[in-house]
Amino acid sequence: MLQAPIPPDDTARLQELRSYGVLDSPDEQSFDDIGALVRDIANTPIGIISLVDENRQWFKSCIGLDAKETPRNISFCGHTILQRTPLIIEDALEDPRFCDNPLVLQEPHIRFYAGFPLISSNGLALGSLCAVDQQPRHLEAHQIQALERLARLAVRQMELKRQSRLLEQAAQAAPEAQEGLAPTTPPRLNQLLTSKEQLLSMVELMLSQSSQAYFGVMRLEFKELRRIANALGEATAKVLRQELQERLAALLPDNASCCELNDQEWLVLTPFTATDEQLGALAAAITQQLQQPVGVAQQLLSSQVAVGAALFQGNYSSANDLLSDAAIALRNAARRPGSHYSCIDLASRIQAQQDLQLESELRRGLSTGQLEPHFQPLFDLQTKQLMGMEALARWRSVNGDLLMPSLFLAAAERAELLGELDLQMIRQSIAASHAMARVHPQQAMVLSLNLSGALLESPTLLDVLFALIDAEPLPPNWQLQLEMLEVNLQQPEADIAHTLDQLHQRGVLLAIDDFGTGYSSLSRLNRFPFHSLKVDMSFVKLLDAPDQPSNRILEVIQAMAEALELHTTAEGVETEAQRLWLQRQGFHWGQGYLLAKPMPLQETLNLLLTHQGAAVPL
The missing domain is CATH 3.20.20.450 (EAL domain)
Structure with a gap:
């Protein structure tokens, strides 16, 4: 029997999985409905939402089978999470990887398996949506497409529950946080905009979770706004500022939050960002889009943008340290002419320490x-x-x-x-x-x-x-x-x-x-x-x-x-x-x-x- 290999990104994958707070949770109708739809679409007796942790595959929903988990090393889903496309086994007895698997030779006697990886928004495979039968079976193209859509829906359901839980906890920590938001804020920006106090509470909350998820923090500086306000008036700068904020909101993921630190600096939280590459790609898109000219009162105005980014991967114990690193990265980006972004790294920290020593001297x-x-x-x-x-x-x-x-x-x-x-x-x-x-x-x-x-x-x-x-x-x-x-x-x-x-x-x-x-x-x-x-x-x-x-x-x-x-x-x-x-x-x-x-x-x-x-x- 070929045991399910461990993917190279398993540490990050497990961190992401725990952040949802779904493992070992009670049955929920919304997930059971998805499991039932799996059976209906695939015409199989069993539909499962399976999440793969260190040692097991645990079933958030299991329709048609009286089980809650199986060992990871014999799981079919342990193989599914290694790829980004469905794993379809039409007859397990004919497949050399699974023909001697205990789940095939013993209960539940799996012959047909179709696993659709549950891919989080940051690209990590959490588990799979499974259709299982004790008889060989073939899926048509339209069934495969429908199950792929259903897998994405299952992930979205998990992400909404996670985001709702974090927002509720943060609101309890800072109930006054939403006060003072301008009623005229554009809808998309209003969806992401919060107060500085609530955003910092969310960061502290995510750091304090026993199942810590990776996430990113960015500090943005609109470098030319103050000069434009002084030269052309605050009313002109306000129009430009609002346009830049709306562009920023359009670029951020739905689960992001942002707040205004002062008239030209913003703070952005991107929950569940797992890699430097993802955070860097978002920062690059922000600098590229926000530096484009804006038409204001028959003038084309623009503001250079500096972005400093820091990624939490279990490497910070306090929000202050994380925000300080983002500030160091912002300073590195702001030093350069034009619009640039910088992600914190060891060289930047060393340079910051040397700068502090030089400043002291x-x-x-x-x-x-x-x-x-x-x-x-x-x-x-x-x-x-x-x-x-x-x-x-x-x-x-x-x-x-x-x-x-x-x-x-x-x-x-x-x-x-x-x-x-x-x-x-x-x-x-x-x-x-x-x-x-x-x-x-x-x-x-x-x-x-x-x-x-x-x-x-x-x-x-x-x-x-x-x-x-x-x-x-x-x-x-x-x-x-x-x-x-x-x-x-x-x-x-x-x-x-x-x-x-x-x-x-x-x-x-x-x-x-x-x-x-x-x-x-x-x-x-x-x-x-x-x-x-x-x-x-x-x-x-x-x-x-x-x-x-x-x-x-x-x-x-x-x-x-x-x-x-x-x-x-x-x-x-x-x-x-x-x-x-x-x-x-x-x-x-x-x-x-x-x-x-x-x-x-x-x-x-x-x-x-x-x-x-x-x-x-x-």
Whole structure:
């Protein structure tokens, strides 16, 4: 006798089977009706719904046979769960796999067997729907099709009972959970939408079940909604948000639940998701569909989407740990430009631990003065004379290594330290400017620094900045310039105008940094008191390039700046040919390795001493 083999996914299959809570449950009319229909369709005396656990096949319904279970190793259904198509044995005595099986030679003397695998929504075979006879038999095609449909109906009945049980238990744990849901929510979304409290209760409940089922958790971030709300108004963003939510609801399985964490982040629970592949496929579909443009008020708008996913496979003991891993995965996805998804893995956890360590060291570094400014000269493209210095952040770690911004700015942003980093850089750079001014006190110079979006969006930090500028003036003939990326000016226009006016009234020059590489609004350049455009080095690098040269783009930028009466600085000037071309087009200043790399204060002082008041030879 050929014993039923154990499938390779049996651990996951058994976990899924237990999650239904059906094993050893009392008889139920709804399942017995299905068993009776099996007999009617197949014209057999016996109809069975059989579920295969570790050591037995247990009958949820057994019509026409007085039995509740048989050993798994001699079961026909143990063979059925190995495949996704029906197992039909027209005469067991003629089949070498079963001819000497005890169920054939002894009671119930099986001669005919037709088993239809019960496939769960995540692709695992739970058992089979069986038609059995003591006589050889043949099924017609229409009978096979009808029994396949009936097998799917049996699984659906099990899934509905499981979902109903979980929802009832979660509702008992958080009876207030459904309060506050908007009555205007679209029907499909309303079916899946719940409160944060109830969704978290469901996660805790599924973790606490003795028969734990695998399931997935996803965190979604609509990356552009806040910017769109600030630029076009909350009403426009609301319409876009609702469309994205409806698309999300259409993609989720019927047994999923979701809730809104804030105005641009959602949490999704997908019960009974068993594999990383299934969870990844759903996350990929979400990112693909939700990034498609939406028509709103005669405009095509879209929001990039980041999805972080984590799968429970018996590997978490608390909802907090599971949600933290989903948050780590979301952060990994959100870091990348465009729409992406990420599933948690060992490398991501290790990276998260390293990030936390780096963030901790950075906090300590800011409190102990390990941050130090390096200075890169700004020079007149025509006269070649020094016109100012841009201060760039460097971090001297505890072991003495000098870390570049690419190694710590992202950690500073995650730790919400960018604003404090800006303030410390401004404070130290102003102090350094007094040392530099003593070299040639009569020379007019500009001290330029970067401002992050974190500082610009914080009223508290802005007040500290204003107080710092008031309390610590630059030397005579020196002027402070603050550079900002336009993408970081995402507050309502009234707030932006107030911030920039406050800086302008204090005599601060305002510059748009990396101009041409991201979101730019000509109306903002014209309306707000900007003094300068700093053209990104990527354009300078492509001057006279054989493929896609940037000459024409730079000509257009300079012409626009002239029309708006804006000063221009070209970043990344590395060759004399680049300097001459930029000077001929009317660009004012340059910055780059042609003159000097960023230097610590002492080397900067040496440079100033060498070229005291004179044009810098290039």
